[in-house]
Amino acid sequence: MEMATEKTGDVTVVVLPGEQLDASNAKDFKRDIAAVLEPRGKFVFDLGGLQFIDSSGLGAILSCLRRLNADGGDLKLCGMSKPVRALFELVRMHKIFDIYGTKEEAIRAFVK
């Protein structure tokens, strides 16, 4: 999976590729995102293109958060579609992640 990234200051925004993140591609995603994540990095995942996510996809994103937190970095999420947001809420992950409506809001939250 090609990860499109853009830097705003010291915040890296990753636009998650594809419309779905499920058991069929969660492993690939974990492998490819590992190359992008760096210690003490400030990351925003833009989930705007994602129409569907399942428990495996959610687990993959959760693994990114845990890894960044362990290395002194952080991760914020933005641009969730309704079904994606619904799953995060179903398993109460909206309390674990910092979630913002837009990427600008997410970046601003890092600057504060």
Add this chain to the structure above:
Amino acid sequence: MAMKPLDTQLAEHQRTAEALARRTAELEEARSFLDSVLENLPVMLFVKDARDLRFVRWNRAEEEALGIDRAAAIGKSDYDFFPPEQAGFFAAKDRAVLEGGRMVDIPEEAIQTAHRGLRYLHTIKVPVFGADGKPKYLVGISEDITERKRAQEELARAREQEVEIGFRIQQTLLLDQPPRDLPGVRVAALTIPSQRIDGDFYDFFKHMDRCLDVIVGDVMGKGIPAALLGAATKSHFLQALSRLISLAAPGTLPEPKDIVTLAHSEVARQLIELESFVTVCYARFDLEKRRVDFVDCGHTTTIHFQARTGTCALLRGENLPLGVREHEIYEQVRVTLEPGDVLLFYSDGLTETRNGDGELFGIERLAECVRQHGHLDPEALIDQIRQAAVAFSNSETFGDDLTCVAVRIEERELPLARAEIEMSSDLRELERARDFVRDVCRKIPAPPVDEETISQLELAMTEAASNVMRHAYRGRGDQLIQLSAEVFEDRIVLRLHHLGGTFDPEAVKPPVFDGSEEGGFGMYIIAQSVDEVRYDRDERGRNRISLVKNRRAV
């Protein structure tokens, strides 16, 4: 008064003395005879003095049975030999005999013997009265019933065990649960086990949701052998059915007569060798065409309640029971059914129930009961039948097992839409599974399914399918999964059929919501996304996961 001459007096005295000597000798003889009898009686005998309850006699059988010599016993009381509570028990019985002035029968008393451990006696105690009318002695006669008691206990234990084993065979091997979720039919079954199990059995096979096979059978004989024969016969039917299904053209079912003929060919020789036979009724209900094809092999006459006329017809076939003649060819009979019609199958334990006068319950009474209560639910109908049999025989228990199966044809609820696809167990197919769900939902006639419901169904389907691929099929991508969807007025039912490992929902750990675990949410997500999740097997033995989502009332 004139004196008798001396010689006469002497002669009389002489005679008196002789008579006395003779009488004494006779008494001596009688006494020694009695002694000898008492002594040699094969039962234990003792005599106690009524005043102080000390032993005055103690025969040989007592000596042998209790290991106490008469020399040691005479002049002593029970308290000198036996533990206090036993001696107390004996003394209490003695007092009851003496105070009541009559015999007391003690069916069982425990006694601690010196050389043979704890023994059990059956004892009779009798008072012997003196000239003053008061009890002078107490005679006790005892019989050692220890061995008999043990044998009886053994026998009772063995019987109990047989009943227990029989009951377990019946519950696990002979009786199946009637299906509950089949549209177009309602089924209820009842068994009242008797003290000695029969080989009554019944089984149900569903063919998709279109047909239901009901098999009821009764093995000649009783006890565990009959139960095992019942179980064996039942499994031969299942084997015959699955063999013929595998040979049948796709979408068709083997005929009941062919299933019975094949099952019989497997089991006939064994039954003939064991000199047993089995009566069976194999009935296939076609729920779409509303008819039943049945093969009656000497079983009790099936009762057909016809809702429209409120009358009962008797359905009987011409076939022999299984195990009567090898190479028998079985024939089937077709009867059309209407909604509300009931077919009642039962074992002869029901019709052969007798009342106090020895009369049989019989098929007429049974048919009348069905006619009166045929409009009830099958469960309620069967309960009425049970009550009628109980009232007739005036007993809650029966000599034979009483089994009864009622099948009622209902107005069939047809799905508004239905679809199926087959896909491989490759994770890349998950998207196709979601597209399938979305397509079905979109094609549903009004009212449309809302977007949130579709999303939840997509999610539940993805999680279930991915569980099957990753766990049931252990990640192998070359296996098959069949998906089906049925939409009803009030609910949507998604099903996944697969041949992978069986899944135990009980074994799943609850999810952790604190972010410390990256997995373990799948089952929880499924449960939260639909209204009902069921794991079972379908009619082809495949594992089946059913996801039911209620449609919102508009």
